[in-house]
Amino acid sequence: MTKSERFGIIERILHSRRGVSFIELRQRLEVSRATLHRDLRDLKERMQVPIVCDRDTGLYRIDSSVERYELPGVWFSAGEIHALLSMQQLLAAFDAGGLLAEHVGPLRQRLLGMLESASDSADDIARRIRILSAAARHYAPQHFQHIASALMERRRLNIQYVARSNGTGSEREISPQRLTHYRDNWYLDAWCHLRDELRSFAVDSIKTVKAIDAVAQEIPEAELDAALGAGYGIFAGKVQAWAKLRFTPERARWVAAEHWHPAQECWFEESGSYVLRIPYADHRELMMDILKYGADCEVLEPPELRTHVVAQLAMAVKKYGNAVVSPSSVSDGDSENTDGARRLSR
Structure with missing residues (x-):
């Protein structure tokens, strides 16, 4: 029986009875004296459950003088609490404006109280999780x-x-x-x-x-x-066309792991290249995603989208004048080791 299960049993027994002896609780839970003492202490100190022991009868009960107290509807194991606190840390970074802080804060404090080990503090979790926002815009x-x-x-x-x-x-x-x-x-x-x-x-x-x-x-x-939601990205509207893109074998491994659209169609070619077919209503956002891959992405169809991309690339080249770049000076952009891990300089 897990600790969370014992908590639930103790809570139900105390709710249904006016008083329960220590011995009866031990027999019901089949645990040692020390374990039951810890459980009762944790319920009272960490869960804020108003458990009292009547000095005259020696029975445990819920303090009726407390007008209101609230028990969690679900009891969590230590591992589940760690996971919830990790999600809370993700939410804190996701909720940059602090919109949910006043609502999530009390839950976070309760979860912290449920942790059995001080070695897994909220500070440790915050230090181990990092969220990077590349282009978040400020809002009120x-x-x-x-x-x-x-x-x-x-x-x-x-x-x-x-x-x-x-x-x-x-x-x-x-x-x-x-x-x-x-x-x-x-x-x-x-x-x-x-x-x-x-x-x-x-x-x-x-x-x-x-x-x-x-x-x-x-x-x-x-x-x-x-x-x-039918078109590509945030631009609204009914689907106007389908784009067919081919990625080089070097970039195929990354793009194949990405999800561009719920209705996308994709396949590998014998050469190792990766072909992606997606619907779109407005070409602007799609074109930005295409251009970020540079020479590693080619628009196969439709002709209109291919023309837009060619025009953008031509204007970009024009901005750099007559600069001459040798093939050997162009990096392939691969910053990963052979085992797939990103290189980190020290």
């Missing part, structure tokens, strides 16, 4: 909270939104549908009553938020996915 936490509240309460919002593409601002009434965290940034999928269609708004581009006393228009999830 208070806007996020208003948006989240409107989402759950199904209320409309009035927002001032600045389009990052051209810098123009507009005031819109929207019915929020869902929040999406994508590539280290937050987006709000909503029905825009100004444009009378579904739109995806970057939360960091929302300058003001005001709740409206009106019920949000509900959009079926299937319609949301069809309008906002």
